[in-house]
Amino acid sequence: MESTAATEVAIIGAGPAGLVLAHLLRRAGIGCVIIENRSRDHVERRVRAGVLEHPTVALLRDLGVAARLDRESMTHRGVEFAFRGERRRIDFVERTGKAISVYGQQEVVKDLIASWLADGGALFFEVDDVVVHGVEGARPTVTYRAGGVEHRLEAAFIAGCDGFHGICRPSIPAGRLTLADRVYPFAWLGILAEAPPTTDELIYANHDRGFALYSMRSPQITRLYLQVAPDEQLERWSDDRIWDELGRRLPTDAGFELRTGPIIERGITPMRSFVAAPMRHGRLFLAGDAAHIVPPTGAKGLNLAVADVSVLAVALERFLRTGDEDGLVRYSELCLRRVWRVQHFSWWMTSMLHRFDEHDTFAREVQLSELDYVTSSEAASTALAENYVGLPFATL
Ligand code: APR
Ligand code: PHB
Numbered sequence: 001m002e003s004t005a006a007t008e009v010a011i012i013g014a015g016p017a018g019l020v021l022a023h024l025l026r027r028a029g030i031g032c033v034i035i036e037n038r039s040r041d042h043v044e045r046r047v048r049a050g051v052l053e054h055p056t057v058a059l060l061r062d063l064g065v066a067a068r069l070d071r072e073s074m075t076h077r078g079v080e081f082a083f084r085g086e087r088r089r090i091d092f093v094e095r096t097g098k099a100i101s102v103y104g105q106q107e108v109v110k111d112l113i114a115s116w117l118a119d120g121g122a123l124f125f126e127v128d129d130v131v132v133h134g135v136e137g138a139r140p141t142v143t144y145r146a147g148g149v150e151h152r153l154e155a156a157f158i159a160g161c162d163g164f165h166g167i168c169r170p171s172i173p174a175g176r177l178t179l180a181d182r183v184y185p186f187a188w189l190g191i192l193a194e195a196p197p198t199t200d201e202l203i204y205a206n207h208d209r210g211f212a213l214y215s216m217r218s219p220q221i222t223r224l225y226l227q228v229a230p231d232e233q234l235e236r237w238s239d240d241r242i243w244d245e246l247g248r249r250l251p252t253d254a255g256f257e258l259r260t261g262p263i264i265e266r267g268i269t270p271m272r273s274f275v276a277a278p279m280r281h282g283r284l285f286l287a288g289d290a291a292h293i294v295p296p297t298g299a300k301g302l303n304l305a306v307a308d309v310s311v312l313a314v315a316l317e318r319f320l321r322t323g324d325e326d327g328l329v330r331y332s333e334l335c336l337r338r339v340w341r342v343q344h345f346s347w348w349m350t351s352m353l354h355r356f357d358e359h360d361t362f363a364r365e366v367q368l369s370e371l372d373y374v375t376s377s378e379a380a381s382t383a384l385a386e387n388y389v390g391l392p393f394a395t396l
Pocket of ligand 2: 048049050051202213215216223296297298299
């Protein structure tokens with residue numbers, strides 16, 4: 001059996017990039033279909049970072065998908081850094097007039113899917129064998145299998161929002177893309193624990209034993225991370241060992257208490273920086289993790305994906321409405337400027353906060369001096385804060 005359908009924009013991937021793009025296009029009156037190779041349950045349960053930049057929250061509000069976010073998210077007006085036995089705070093609101101929202105990425109994904117489907121949006125889960133064809137021509141197609149049926153989706157454009165391991169970037173001929181890559185010599189072991197957070201803000205800890213991060217998801221759930229070896233095995237970390245190591249690396253002053261509780265989720269995240277350029281090949285446009293990834297220090301992945309599609313939606317709308325190609329031509333360059341700003345920030349935060357085996361006394365002291373400076377100088381803390389709360393999205 002075979003079925004053929006047509007739309008204006010075929011979106012591959014129902015992560016934050018694909019879903020936000022779909023909402024933006026629908027608001028602009030442009031037809032689109034999303035196809036996703038995992039199940040709805042899987043994408044809604046995938047635990048990722050949980051920091052939403054100021055411009056990301058503004059866009060979600062603007063799209064009318066922030067009702068639960070506004071009720072349940074936690075507004076953080078600053079962040080703390082722990083090092084050399086001290087805690088230092090950077091006040092985002094004081095430095096920039098803006099705050100961030102702590103709300104799990106999978107909660108954003110749940111809200112976007114529910115509202116998309118409630119208004120009759122087309123979204124197909126558990127599709128297989130997704131292949132893009134003819135992107136160098138004027139009428140590309142996507143073929144895939146779903147429920148034993150071969151589907152063919154014709155579109156004016158294809159949005160490759162299928163993440164780092166998707167098929168869109170690899171479908172671009174070798175030699176057309178320039179790849180920039182850094183793999184870090186460590187990974188993060190992350191847990192979700194049923195333990196009420198004891199501080200109002202995140203704590204990034206630089207410790208001789210390695211980095212640790214104290215974060216949260218709700219007044220009942222703490223989210224915690226530990227720097228571990230890049231090839232670390234999760235089985236080697238018993239609950240006791242995790243809590244013991246967190247206790248050693250996180251602050252020990254009287255104002256901080258590490259509350260323990262049942263660990264309800266755990267995983268190891270590799271650390272990598274990656275950018276593929278340009279983010280366009282013919283009528284295929286890459287957005288989000290399909291084009292670039294950042295290490296999680298600073299929690300920029302989702303925010304960068306949303307920034308990309310905020311530009312892509314306008315470029316597509318202008319072309320489809322008026323034939324004006326300017327936005328499509330400038331899409332990649334415009335996105336990459338912000339992508340590289342965020343790449344630098346994520347790499348810098350990662351470099352400043354982790355333990356590097358090759359560090360000698362000189363390198364270690366320089367690292368601690370940078371933390372001391374960034375948390376005490378008004379100029380330096382403003383620079384950190386404006387990047388953390390999110391620089392404005394580019395406009396076409
Ligand atoms: N066909 C259809 N869908 C696919 C395919 C495929 N061949 N391959 C992957 N996908 C889906 C994935 O299952 C996933 O749901 O594409 C989606 C990509 O979503 P994300 O990986 O969440 O990427 P993105 O939307 O760009 O969001 C970036 O997510 O990866 C995190 O840390 C990252 O927070 C950042 C954010
Ligand atoms: C998280 O809460 O998952 C989180 C917060 C900040 C980061 C990374 C992850 O830098």
